[in-house]
Amino acid sequence: MSGYDALRAGLVALLLVSLVPAFDRVFVTGAWRLPALTAMVAALGIALLVRAAGGGAIASAVASLVGFVVLVPMLTGVTEGPTWPGPELWAALGERFTDGFRELQVTPAPTPLLSGIALILVTGFWVVTHLAHELLVRWRSTGGALIVVAVLWAAPLVVPMTTDGVRLHTVPFLAAAALTLLTTVELRPPRPRLAAAGAVMAAAAIVVAAVAPGVLPGYGSDGWYGLGRGVGVQPRGYQPIxxxxxxxxxxxxxxxxxxxxxxxxxxxxxxxxxxxxxxxxxxxxxxxxxxxxxxxxxxxxxxxxxxxxxxxxxxxxxxxxxxxxxxxxxxxxxxxxxxxxxxxxxxxxxxxxxxxxxxxxxxxxxxxxxxxxxxxxxxxxxxxxxxxxxxxxxxxxxxxxxxxxxxxxxxxxxxxxxxxxxxxxxxxxxxxxxxxxxxxxxxxxxxxxxxxxxxxxxxxxxxxxxxxxxxxxxxxxxxxxxxxxxxxxxxxxxxxxxxxxxxxxxxxxxxxxxxxxxxxxxxxxxxxxxxxxxxxxxxxxxxxxxxxxxxxxxxxxxxxxxxxxxxxxxxxxxxxxxxxxxxxxxxxxxxxxxxxxxxxxxxxxxxxxxxxxxxxAPVEETGIPWTPVIVTLLVLIAALAAVLLHQRRRSYLDVPPAARRVLLAQDRLLRTAVYCGLDRRPGETMLEVARRWHMAGRVDSAAVRFARIAQAAAFGGIVDEGLADEAEELCGRAIADLRASVRPAERRAARVRVPWEEAKARSRELLRV
Amino acid sequence: MSITEGQTRPDLSTVAPTLVAIEDNVQQVIAGKPEVIRLAIIALLAEGHLLVEDVPGVGKTLLARALARSIDCTASRVQFTPDLLPSDVTGITVYSPDTGRFTFRPGPIFANIVLGDEINRAGPKTQSALLEAMEERTVTIDGVTHELARPFMVIATQNPIELEGTYPLPEAQRDRFLMRISIGYPHQDDELEILRTHGRGDPLGRLAPACDAETVITAIDRIREVHVSESLERYVIALCRATRVHPEVELGASPRASLSLLRASRAEAAISGRDYVIPDDVKRLAPHVLSHRLILSPDSELAGHTTGAVIADVLDGVPAPTD
Incomplete structure (x- = not known):
């Protein structure tokens, strides 16, 4: 998994988390957050895992479906433990979905987390997470991902709200969406054709706007009505019970x-x-x-x-x-x-x-x-x-x-x-x-x-x-x-x-x-x-x-x-x-x-x-059977870690041990640089980076010497144990120099500053376009 | 990735000193242009040809002759003019009344280093005769195929000004040259140096060969074996592909360009004493190898952009491999 993928996956998570205030208005307590966000993490994990393992979109969808069938019934209390799909599970899920839609029609907001509503909620989070991941991470389509998340964002809009509610409902999502746009929209060549892209996105948004209310639960004639204090809000159904x-x-x-x-x-x-x-x-x-x-x-x-x-x-x-x-x-x-x-x-x-x-x-x-x-x-x-x-x-x-x-x-x-x-x-x-x-x-x-x-x-x-x-x-x-x-x-x-x-x-x-x-x-x-x-x-x-x-x-x-x-x-x-x-x-x-x-x-x-x-306490808080859920999540995390670790090492497995040591040292040096806010420009070779740092007085010539050895190790030179020892020592010195050359406060700030500056540069380019 | 145990490595122990010796030798007569000399040697070792685009009098001919002299081989010079015929380049079969037989009289192309001066002044027919010979390394006259010498390098010059009445090389032909360089005016101190050395007679006369042609051929053969890792191959391809999708470029680098870039990079690595190519080699040569192969879109050409800027942009944007 590349760092870029990780960034985009993080943005997907951020977008979904930004929906929390919007959904909070729907529920009496915050108990909905745990199953919904667990579903989000699981769906995102599965999608990332499949992508890291080199699976395509179809493999990803199948894996996600399997994960859904195994995890979601547990999260929403349909089953007590892991169940293999069978007629019973389908029947239970179907019944629960029917219940859920009925609950949505007759339950006023804010509602307790009724189990049918919980199933619909968790399903929504799961599906949207998966789609958003596919669009944003796999196909690099920021706009598409935002539209999908916006559909989920729109779901709680059926509940009438006050002015303050609008702000709480909207601002976090807009902030997350803006951050996503700034950090992911590709502006370097080829430049985006803004007019065409805008037209396509607008058309997609209109289609979604036309279709979503018919598909989303709670919209339509049998709507929810808020008990709300909102004056002038009309009841949308009149069921007093x-x-x-x-x-x-x-x-x-x-x-x-x-x-x-x-x-x-x-x-x-x-x-x-x-x-x-x-x-x-x-x-x-x-x-x-x-x-x-x-x-x-x-x-x-x-x-x-x-x-x-x-x-x-x-x-x-x-x-x-x-x-x-x-x-x-x-x-x-x-x-x-x-x-x-x-x-x-x-x-x-x-x-x-x-x-x-x-x-x-x-x-x-x-x-x-x-x-x-x-x-x-x-x-x-x-x-x-x-x-x-x-x-x-x-x-x-x-x-x-x-x-x-x-x-x-x-x-x-x-x-x-x-x-x-x-x-x-x-x-x-x-x-x-x-x-x-x-x-x-x-x-x-x-x-x-x-x-x-x-x-x-x-x-x-x-x-x-x-x-x-x-x-x-x-x-x-x-x-x-x-x-x-x-x-x-x-x-x-x-x-x-x-x-x-x-x-x-x-x-x-x-x-x-x-x-x-x-x-x-x-x-x-x-x-x-x-x-x-x-x-x-x-x-x-x-x-x-x-x-x-x-x-x-x-x-x-x-x-x-x-x-x-x-x-x-x-x-x-x-x-x-x-x-x-x-x-x-x-x-x-x-x-x-x-x-x-x-x-x-x-x-x-x-x-x-x-x-x-x-x-x-809400009428029926869904009981989550935590042990199987946690075990499943742990297995997922372990699998993800194994794939990532394997990927990290895989490229060095065919390298002689001495060269591998040098390459790992190089990784350490480059990671240190990122953590210090000294990023490597994409086109820069290791030698050029080392020279630049040397010229800027951040490191001594040892770093340049190390860069030469690292390149020998990377591109086919002979690296023996002695040279590897030397390289590791040089690298250690370079890392220490590099860290010393950046003030601790700056180092800490780098994690915020670097993405911020990238975002600024992007917005400048965006304005210029 | 890297070379695994047991894989053969080219023996560059004798090659690098030889090349450095040639470099030093040529520098004795061409002052202040080490980069140009190095590129010329790289072209020679990569079995490529050099297109020198520069104004008259900066030492293009001198470069060719000094190079030829340094490796103890033959050099010839063809001044291209509008009335130059293909046979003036390749040679001709003549009837000898004494023996009553036709004999082949080789043209100037049958030399190790051929200097084609102001190549854009000749008609397309003559140009293509030269360019075919450059590519095939053989000349076929009256059904008889004649092998050209080895090493073989054409240094063609073009005058970028005075374009009236010229036939600029078509794109397809330019692609045949490994590199395009310009020599440029010398630095003030170097010009002073030139005045002094050249004022005392022909400096070439005092130039002793640094090695013989055989040594160069050996070097060429060994350089073919210089190791290129897979990540670098991908890097070279990524660079060439990036030029094809660049918004300011109408025609990007061809697959032949990536081959040439890799060949030149191998020579660069060998001169630097390495038996493996690093991304820095590729980056250093990319402007020289690629710039004459790109055609800018009319808009950016009008805006005064250059292919050099495009290549710098591409080099900045395409991630260089580190492992």
């Missing part, structure tokens, strides 16, 4: 709403109608980005039609002030009847999904491309809601017609295990009616079998829900709501997941004597929540709460008036005065039954411990 874990994991707990309310109530954003096997979402499962039907939208200036008629309701009044939030969905108690306040002109009520949202409304008419982030700091509004409050008896009478049932029990596939668990729970509770079954399931989730914890892996894979319900039994609201809703649907009970905020903490009690009828609550980011709603036609969507959070932040299903208070069995038990049996878990083997008094079983989230630093 995606930001719950984001809010919950955000270490920076902020107050988002100040609520004055006549009763403690959940502040709902939207109901998620469909489950796609991965996440609950608004709208039909096939739509990536839900756009509600115009028919179901009503401007909020009038009384709002109910999403579902509810016969028995209680009135709720809330005054809401938005403290720090940027959202298109308007938090409100379910289900709103009327919105008051200056902003109601800009709100619409959707009877599909039952949500209030901010919208561009022109004189009462809905704009075509209307949704916008209107719930921002300073917005205040009052909502009057009618909270469905049927009695148990009323709910027992409910019947569900076939069509409603078919609509609200759709699932992407059969969930036989979950259905069986649900049936077991119903049987154990003796529940036969729908309401009893729902209550039984709610009790089962909150009754001690499950543990609430934010710091858990993401729901991933086709059997994620089964694993959660039957094995792990640890999670947070999203998990419980998703699991319960799926289990209800699997047992033919119409259900959905709702998202929104918990009631929040009381910051000022109502004081009727002082004329204050309403209690003030403050809602923080840590109050982001998801729960279950079950449809009882005629009585509306009733809220249920499966999350076993014990800090009192949520409305307790049994203690508060969230759901009808008693099941049939409880009522009988109460009437017969018998003790209420502990909720039993029909599917848990006896030895697994946990004693709620056991300290080990205490809910890790204590009341005063809202998500803190520890809970901030």
């Amino acid at each position: 995606v930001d719950i874990s984001q809010r919950l994991h955000n270490p920076d707990v902020r107050d988002v709403l100040r609520v004055e309310s006549s009763r403690r109530t959940y502040l709902r954003l939207a109901g998620l109608d469909s489950f796609d096997g991965f996440t609950w979402r608004l709208g039909p499962p096939t739509d990536g980005s839900y756009r509600p039907d115009r028919e179901s939208l009503y401007v909020a200036t009038d009384l709002l039609p109910p999403e579902e008629p509810a016969r028995t309701t209680e009135q709720v009044f809330v005054d809401i002030e938005v403290l720090d939030l940027a959202n298109m969905f308007v938090p409100a108690p379910y289900q709103p009847v009327q919105v008051l306040g200056p902003h109601r002109d800009e709100m619409v009520w959707s009877t599909a999904g039952g949500f209030l949202a901010t919208w561009d409304v022109d004189e009462g008419r809905l704009e075509a491309d209307g949704p916008r982030v209107g719930v921002t700091q300073g917005v205040t509004y009052r909502v009057q809601s009618e909270y469905p409050a049927p009695t148990r008896e009323q709910l027992l009478e409910v019947t569900v017609d076939e069509e409603t049932l078919a609509t609200w029990t759709q699932l992407p596939r059969e969930y036989p295990e979950l259905a069986a668990v649900a049936e077991d729970v119903y049987a154990a509770a003796g529940a036969t009616s729908t309401i009893d079954q729902v209550l039984a399931l709610q009790d089962w989730f909150t009754g001690g079998t499950f543990t609430y914890d934010l710091d858990v892996p993401a729901l991933r894979g086709d059997d994620a829900l089964e694993r959660f319900v039957m094995e792990d039994r640890v999670g947070y609201c999203e998990y419980f709501a998703a699991a319960m809703a799926v289990m209800l649907r699997a047992t033919d009970i119409p259900a959905r997941v709702a998202t929104g905020f918990l009631p929040g903490e009381v910051t000022r009690q109502a004081d009727p004597e002082a004329g204050r009828e309403l209690t003030e609550y403050t809602v923080t980011t840590a109050d982001a929540h998801a729960w279950v709603e079950v449809l009882f036609p005629g009585y509306g969507w009733i809220t249920f709460e499966p999350t076993p959070r014990t800090d009192g932040a949520q409305i307790q299903p049994r203690a508060d008036d969230l759901t009808p208070l008693e099941t049939e069995r409880e009522r009988q038990l109460r009437e017969s005065d018998a003790p209420v049996p502990d909720p039993t878990d029909p599917t848990t083997p006896d030895e697994d039954i946990l004693d709620p008094d056991d300290p080990a079983f205490q809910d890790p989230t204590t009341p005063d411990e809202v998500p803190d630093e520890e809970a901030v």
Whole structure:
């Protein structure tokens, strides 16, 4: 490997490292850097190795592919150790890629390093590193390499950013690109034809610009939307579920709403109608980005039609002030009847999904491309809601017609295990009616079998829900709501997941004597929540709460008036005065039954411990199996070292030992010169260099004598052991003289100065051209 | 790379002193021009021919004769004029009435060192007769092939001024000369020296031969064996290729140029007492061997650039080998 190759390879690494600030904006933590940069180092190492061994571009591509298949699954946690390519690996990779693209569509930035996203990220770094190496090192095409890296640079641009963000995103990359241009563009003969080269590069850049957004993940209609504080940034998809874990994991707990309310109530954003096997979402499962039907939208200036008629309701009044939030969905108690306040002109009520949202409304008419982030700091509004409050008896009478049932029990596939668990729970509770079954399931989730914890892996894979319900039994609201809703649907009970905020903490009690009828609550980011709603036609969507959070932040299903208070069995038990049996878990083997008094079983989230630093860990950081990765990298480094060493020695292997000694001494001398900042001009022979140094007073005539011996050794003169001894001695003197002739500070500065001066000379020539 | 054990090395022990003796000898009559003398000897040893481009009166003829005298061989001189015929150079078959037979009367080319003065004054036909002889080292007249003498060297001169009525050598012909040199005016002190020595009669008359032709032939044969490492061969090729892609050059150095450069470099190494060529040899001779073979593009010629500058540029840019 020549020094020039090494310089260019270093530039490739520099270019990719310069992308770190750009990608940092995408991720919550810096955990993405390790796998991505490891992939960069590995891809660069493989490409260099192949080139050093004399392999061509095709050999390089094949080697890179093999390296990718061996290393990347390990780096991204697809496999635990080195795996030979086979159907299983392909399937695993394919599934992970599919996951990744879905994650990119539904996860807001900044995102935790979800494993699918990690795979796409690492693949991107790998491919771009390889291409950049081939272009810059092999084909000496600086512009081509820059275009390839620019594609990777452009990928994080989907995330909206502030002015400061632009600087951080752009400046390091531009600096690296400029350095690359200055140090690599060939200006010596033949001179570049700037016009032609510029035209070609510009054309290539335009093609890339046209193609890249269609190819890059995250671009297109199903884009990411930033939860960002950026005002005026439009959401690119409207899936409200995606930001719950984001809010919950955000270490920076902020107050988002100040609520004055006549009763403690959940502040709902939207109901998620469909489950796609991965996440609950608004709208039909096939739509990536839900756009509600115009028919179901009503401007909020009038009384709002109910999403579902509810016969028995209680009135709720809330005054809401938005403290720090940027959202298109308007938090409100379910289900709103009327919105008051200056902003109601800009709100619409959707009877599909039952949500209030901010919208561009022109004189009462809905704009075509209307949704916008209107719930921002300073917005205040009052909502009057009618909270469905049927009695148990009323709910027992409910019947569900076939069509409603078919609509609200759709699932992407059969969930036989979950259905069986649900049936077991119903049987154990003796529940036969729908309401009893729902209550039984709610009790089962909150009754001690499950543990609430934010710091858990993401729901991933086709059997994620089964694993959660039957094995792990640890999670947070999203998990419980998703699991319960799926289990209800699997047992033919119409259900959905709702998202929104918990009631929040009381910051000022109502004081009727002082004329204050309403209690003030403050809602923080840590109050982001998801729960279950079950449809009882005629009585509306009733809220249920499966999350076993014990800090009192949520409305307790049994203690508060969230759901009808008693099941049939409880009522009988109460009437017969018998003790209420502990909720039993029909599917848990006896030895697994946990004693709620056991300290080990205490809910890790204590009341005063809202998500803190520890809970901030991303949903699923990819576990890298470090041992095989390190072993593979070490092997790679060793192979590279062996090839380089062999190359260095190879040319001297056919030389008699004495001559070899002289040539090695010559190498030492020339290296010393480079380290002292005294470079050899390309056309200079050893003798000329020695004479020049001699004339400049850096060395004595010994160096010239050494140069003669070195040339004899190099070009076929007779060099015996005695002459070699002499040469080594002369060389030692010359090296010492040379070092002494340069001030130590200059010597240290040389490593910066020499490339800098070269760059200056190049830019001068560039300007002259 | 280097010569491995057991490979034969040319015996230069007698060659180098001989060459130095010739050099000293010629210097006695041509003062202050050691470089020119050295180049002339190199051309002789590399079996090449010399094109001297210079104004009259700087000692071109003297150089040729001194060289011939120093190695104890024959020298001849042809003054090229527009009416000079090819047979005036090569010789002619004449009928002898006494014997009643045709006999060959050799022309001036049948000498060891031939001085072709103002070669650009003769017509192309005569020029090419000379140049063919230079390349083939034989002359064929009336179907009979006559071997030329050995060593054989043509020193042709061209007057760079007074171009009216001349036939400048075509590029293809110039390529046949190993080197093009110019002698140049002597230094002030040397000119004074010339006045004094030449004023006292013909200095050539006092010049004793330093060696005989046989010794020179031996030297030529041994010099062919001077070692050239692979990296140097590549270097020579790289230099020639660089002239072909240089933006100011219309026609670069031919493969014959690289052959010539290598041959001349071997002779240079031998004169320096080495049995191996070093890059410095190549660099020193490259301007002389290559400059007359390049044709600059019209633009750079108009801009007043010279082939010498192009070659200096190439020598600076092409990396010289160190091992």
